[in-house]
Amino acid sequence: MSTSKLLRGTFILTAGVMISRLLGLFYVIPFYHLVGERGGALYGYGYVPYQIFLSLATAGLPVAVSKFVSKYNALEEYRVGYTLFRSGLVLMLASGVASWLILYGLAPVLAPHVIDAETNVNSVDDVVAVIRAVSFALIIVPIMSLIRGFFQGHESMGPTALSQVVEQIVRIAFLLGACYVILRIWDGSIVTAVSAATFAAFVGAVGGLLVLVVYWWKRRPHLRSLLERDRGEVSVSLPAMYKELLLSSIPFVFVGLSMSLYQLIDQFTFNHAMAAAGLGSISEHAYSVFNMWAQKLVIIPVTLATSFSLALIPTITKAHVEQNRKALRQYLNQTFQVLMFLTMPAVIGMAVLAGPMYSSFYSYDPLGEQVLRWYAPAAILYALFSVTAAIMQGINQQRFTVVSLAAGLLVKLSLNTLLIMEWATVGAIVATMAGYFVSVAFNLWVIQRYTRYRYRFVLRRTVFMAILTALMSLAVMVVSALVGRWVDYRDGTAESVFVAAIGAAAGAAVYLFLSIRSGLFSALFGDRFAFWRRKKEKKAVS
Secondary structure, X not given: OOHHHHHHXXXXXXXXXXXXXXXXXXXXXXXXXHHHHHHHHHHHHHHHHHHHHHHHHHOOHHHHHHHHHHHHHHOOOHHHHHHHHHHHXXXXXXXXXXXXXXXXXXXXXXXXXXXXXXXXXXXXXXHHHXXXXXXXXXXXXXXXXXXXXXXXXXXXXXXXXXXXXXXXHHHHHHHHHHHHHHXXXXXXXXXXXXXXXXXXXXXXXXXXXXXXXXXXXXXHHHHHHHHHOOOOOOOOOHHHHHHHHHHHHHHHHHHHHHHHHHHHHHHHHHHHHHHHOOOHHHHHHHHHHHHHHHHHHHHXXXXXXXXXXXXXXXXXXXXXXXXXXXXXXXXXXXXXXXXXXXXXXXXXXXXXXXXXXXXXXXXXXXXXXHHHHHHOOHHHHHHHHHHHHHHHHHOOOOHHHHHHHXXXXXXXXXXXXXXXXXXXXXXHHHHHHHHHHHHHHHHHHHHHHHHOOOOHHHHHHHHHHHHHHHHHHHXXXXXXXXXXXXXXXXXXXXXXXXHHHHHHHHHHHHHHHHHXXXXXXXXXXXXXXXXXXXHHHHHHHO
16 A cells, blocks of 8 residues: 555545544534433433443454455455455344344343432433433444445545544434424423434434445445455455454453443442432433533543544554664654643643633533533543553553553442542542543553653653643633633623633643744654744844
């Protein structure tokens, strides 16, 4: 595969992912105003189990199939990958149907563990209805994911990117349209509207699958020509194929499940702990703010930072395979620095601007402001966990990912109820951060042990970035205080957007200016602002 084709494919795939995620972020604004806090909590009750069952149904095979097909295509053994694909379709259909039936049947069993019947607004029957509505998507999504993986294995990223975007557009259009019709035209119930919103996952999957079917029909002649060119020198049995796939895919399943498993712990403990603390009357409101609305905002800097950092992972893998310790150290330095450079100011800025940020997307809510201020720093740990897990894959130590995630989940589970009873919603956030901290610390230890990498340089740079972030935060607070004399973000959405935009622009300008003038920016991304330094040098000479 040529470098230009690789870059083009990577760009197309990345663009598709980013568009899908941006759509998935901004739809929550009208959705929030349609269903409110109660609907947000109910939506989360259904979606978290669905995400876990989806990960189990696919078992990480689509990504593994992509690598498997690419590997044998490079050897001109095209029939091996095609054989796996055909059997994989049957397997994905079977696992999807089985997962759907299990989740549909388990809904009445799961629901009572979520709801505190004496204090919560939503009932057990409401939760059962929403879980069952979203479960139908499990029939289609695994098949769609496998087809995407097969196309990617053939170095074709367009089908995946377009199907992801179409899937998201169809899902959001159905979700918002159905909620609007049910609530505003038919005057229906919140439960019916949220059930339709979760069923939108199935409708969106149908749209994405149709795109892939069209691509498949158009590519059939090309795929047939590849089979005719098959060398036929390699024969791999199906059991051997799936053994190879499972060994490489299982760690990815756990990484992909991490956030959903943390949310599942909250789903089973939050309402009961809040009720035990005498806060049952506000527990569902707090749950929706924490696990639905604020979480959507916190994940923004994680997505952006990890996209930049993970681009360096292939070079880390190459340096490790070649046992080039100097290059490996440089790439690790670069990865961690880029991650912290992008994530730290973004999340601290979000914490400082928590009030206008939350109000801009939803509506003014003192609890939402408090939760976002505490929750935003967790994004640093989320990003570090994703990147360190990817690095462990790059150095072929991905088996430790399961251990680190299990340790973090154990910490979360052991602390969650205790801390919620002590500090309410903030306690759940602290328990999540404690769990991720343990996982990240373990991952960093594994990386250090198997690469002999030392963190001193990165720690010094991180401290310097923290100083710049503190100066940035001070500037944001001053600007926000000045703007706040004339505009109160609590008065409405327009005011919130204005205050948040001014504060964010001031923070970004200060941080960028300080990082360029200090030389940090050029050290990380190249000497793109050398003319500033030349001006400075001329002034010093004169």
